[in-house]
Amino acid sequence: MSATKSYAGDGGYPASYYAATRNIVRTPVRLEGRVETDICVVGAGYTGLATAIHLAEKGYKVTVVEGAQVGWGASGRNGGQIVNGLNASLPTIQRRFGEDAARFIGGLVQEGGRIIRRLVSRYRIDCDLKSGNIYAAYTSAHMKELEAKQALWRRYGMDDHLLLDREGLRKLVNSEAYCGGMLDITGGHMHPLNLVLGEARAFESLGGTICEMSPVTRVDHKAARPTVHTSEGEVSARIVVLCGNAYLGDAVPELVSRVMPVSTQMITTAPLGEELADALIPSDMCVEDVRYILDYFRLSADKRMIFGGGTVYGGTDPADVVAKLQPNLEKVFPRLKGVKIDYAWSGNFALSFTRVPQMGRIGANTYFAHGYSGHGVTGSHLFGRTLAEAIDGDQSRFDMFAKLPWYPFPGGRMFRAQYSTIGSWWYSFKDAVGW
16 A cells, blocks of 8 residues: 655755746655555656656556656756757767668657647646747858758758848847857747646646655666665556656666766846847747857746856766856857846756667666756657657657667766766867867
8 A cells, every 4th residue: 555745845946046936836745655556657857757647648557756856857957948859960860870760860859849839738837838949150160060950850851940140140139149040940948847847737637646755766677567666665566667867876777877967057147127138039039059068048937048058077066157157148148247147056967978868678667768968858758758658559669769779988987077078178179169
């Protein structure tokens, strides 16, 4: 028989703009005792909840186990940008894995955004959802990359990208920093924590159960009926789905070497006022530049600038997030020099060595998905649907992803961060000199 108890704490949400403006405040329920269920999902972020919702819609009894609170990890801290595609480009995927893999993935990269819009519409999730995202170019080399991307996406049936010269971009993003860019009308942005909290409420409306403040200590995945253990309880299920991504820790040793946590940082200004905000981003679209270590930004619903960027391999936080990001903000928008910063925070995403997210099985009845490499908003929703399809009996798309090879990071767990940092220096140098 299941047993749960309420938890009075706030779950330790980081002091972010998103946490301060969340529109659902939950009373967490902690796992106690033994629970029997059809499906146990580990992780109440986008992947876990997308998987859980799709399964609950099909009538499965699903229990989600979360170590902190819903959306505590990357799903509640990210830039809030609906950017189509994976971190690895389609040419990279074609080169590494072949034309069939590139064609398969090319047909799916816009699906995650469509899933988000379906969930928001069907379950009336209030998350400030808006349309359009912009890729901004600093150099002519960047513009050539965007031209090649537009041509390739058209080859795979996606004719949603409009190239922009300097003046065309200025009408959408009023900054002298860029020489041009590209608009994806199927992209968009939203309040990421309110999205994931709304998804949790949607899942519970379908009869699902979420146990929060229940860190997983181990998973017995070799038995025919796997079991998820926490310090105070356990869940026995027909199928277990591991969706902890960068925050799964060492609970499942078989997955530790597959991904590396990487920290990215964000700041949010004080409210700018309608006139200044609209002058800076007249389109009210989200923006990311196309450098290897990129900046990304957008306006909030209350007309603040939300600005992110930077990476720290290994998942450690920089000593001063504001000092790291504010000069980049002021470079893009000199009118914001000295603007008051109300919020600053960091969060981890899971990086795979190939920059392609991974999906697979450990044991006959334990699935996993992780490694979105900074493109998790759309990828997680796509993978959630794909996992649910596989569990429900259609494994065709799951098998295509599962058979893509993965590679461990050079240097092993001890030196992988240093190796990746050295590699990033090279790409940063190429960005700096305009290669």
